[in-house]
Amino acid sequence: MTMSSELPAPPVPPLLSAEDVARVVDRVAHQLIEKAASHLADLVLVGIPTRGAPLARRLAARIEAFSGTPVDVGTVDITLYRDDLRLRGVRALEDTRLPDSGIDGRLVVLVDDVLFSGRSVRAALDALRDLGRPRAVQLAVLVDRGHRELPIRADYVGKNVPTSRTQKVEVHLAEIDGLDEVLLTGGEA
Amino acid sequence: MRKHLLEVADLDRADATLVLDTTAQIEQALAGREVKKLPTLRGRTVVNLFFEDSTRTRISFELAAKRLSADVINFSAKGSSVSKGESLKDTALTLEAMGADGIVVRHSASGAPHRLAQWVQGSVVNAGDGTHEHPTQALLDAYTIRQRLGRLDGVRVAVVGDVLHSRVARSNVGLLTTLGAEVTLVAPPTLLPVGVETWPVTVSYDLDAVLPKADVVMMLRVQAERMNASFFPSAREYSRRYGLDGRRMAVLPDDAIVMHPGPMNRGMEIAAEVADSPRSTIVAQVGNGVSVRMAVLYLLLGGAPE
Known part of the structure; x- marks a missing residue:
């Protein structure tokens, strides 16, 4: 008989706490300011729903707070561009909103919560191509968990997390889930 | 959502709201863009099977399917084997053999889409049957x-x-x-x-x-x-x-x-x-018709075939 079988499973400490998420967003905002430098007015942060959308809004708010320059924000729903609809079935669509000034000739930074296979980003790139012709497209993610299936990499990464394929990275954001945290659950690390 | 859209009773309140919300999102996604085309139904085939005259409904379905990148075949009874006496069933089986994923049907007989749905593998969308439904x-x-x-x-x-x-x-x-x-x-x-x-x-x-x-x-x-x-x-x-x-x-x-x-x-x-x-x-209705039909085709044909 072992004692541990009678004890409840110890709570999994979050990969990122609310404070960590805030710090990471601040750091990426600073990196974006540094990279975009004099072209901040050219910058458009485009979130990939669901959780990329509030992340893009937060980044924009922090960039404005640090630099004093307001930054355009948008969202692009990628559902109709996915290559796995036949595997996973149809799903409800989400918002696609771009700034009135469009994305032509501007620096578009796609924002998502987790970078995994890279397929969402590929779909987002296809969607962007139909929406205009940006000067350049970059990618910012909160968590990069590896296991890419396409030649795609992020330009700004909040946290690199080595994971196994069976694990799940759950991102919770206050705007949608009531609190900020990132959890790594399931599987063997 | 059910597999076919034969009558409005196929839609409960949640389904109907999903169609309307999907329509709104598609309109928003396409608003003001130059390339009004989405890759969603690439490689799928939609047959417009029209046994009764129609201008706006057929064009509307055709445009909706094309904007989703489906291949579209238009079939009207005039100038087809139907005028040689081919039955609805044989016409349907012919189209089936050619691999139609979706069949949009208009027929002067009430209930024709229901019969069709029993004969084919693909999804059937009723585009007006007799005095029954649209x-x-x-x-x-x-x-x-x-x-x-x-x-x-x-x-x-x-x-x-x-x-x-x-x-x-x-x-x-x-x-x-x-x-x-x-x-x-x-x-x-x-x-x-x-x-x-x-x-x-x-x-x-x-x-x-x-x-x-x-x-x-x-x-x-x-x-x-x-x-x-x-x-x-x-x-x-x-x-x-x-x-x-x-x-x-x-x-x-x-x-x-x-x-x-x-x-x-x-x-x-x-x-x-x-x-x-x-x-x-009246003009807005025509424009909305294309978006609504895109939503219906996406929800019926976008997912996994059975």
Whole structure:
């Protein structure tokens, strides 16, 4: 008989706490300011729903707070561009909103919560191509968990997390889930 | 969502709302862009099987399927093997053998899409069958109402004219009541179907009494091709009692809208000054029709085949 079988499973400490998420967003905002430098007015942060959308809004708010320059924000729903609809079935669509000034000739930074296979980003790139012709497209993610299936990499990464394929990275954001945290659950690390 | 869209009873409130929300998102996604095309149904084949004349519905479905990158085959009975006597079943099996993922069918016989759905593997969308149903018309009407008035729950809709022969009226009664609207049918007694008292609607013979309390007036086309018996004494008398003219439009509530599924008989059921007024949503309905049909095709064909 072992004692541990009678004890409840110890709570999994979050990969990122609310404070960590805030710090990471601040750091990426600073990196974006540094990279975009004099072209901040050219910058458009485009979130990939669901959780990329509030992340893009937060980044924009922090960039404005640090630099004093307001930054355009948008969202692009990628559902109709996915290559796995036949595997996973149809799903409800989400918002696609771009700034009135469009994305032509501007620096578009796609924002998502987790970078995994890279397929969402590929779909987002296809969607962007139909929406205009940006000067350049970059990618910012909160968590990069590896296991890419396409030649795609992020330009700004909040946290690199080595994971196994069976694990799940759950991102919770206050705007949608009531609190900020990132959890790594399931599987063997 | 079920596999086919044969009648509005295939949609419960959640499904119908999903179609309308999907429509809104598609419109938003395509608004103002140069390339009005999405890759969603690439490699899928949609057959437009039209046994009855149609301009707007066929073009609308064709455009919807093409904007989703599906391959589209248009089939009309004229100039096809049907004129050589081929049956509906053999036509369907032929198309099936060519690998149709979706079949959009219009037929003069009520129930033809139901029969078709039993013979083919793909999804069947009813684009109007006889005097039975025209579900995508009801969906685009519901979408147009929600777009203009911001809601459907509690909206008072008067459906005016030839309810007896109208599949548009049947589908609208079913869908709008599912979505919480209150429907009143206004028609001469000869143009109301048997058993209308069992429908979830109010019936009136007096248009002037209904108009001041209507948020939406939906005028139905007087279908000359189906007027084979004397349903009313003369066109002039029908127009005087059930036509919507400027004088009648003036008694409508301030934000009320006037709808018509087209094609219109100007001067008969609807006066030109009404059809061209700001209250009229007739042109918007046509535009919304494409988006609604895109939503339906996406939801039925976008996912995994069975």
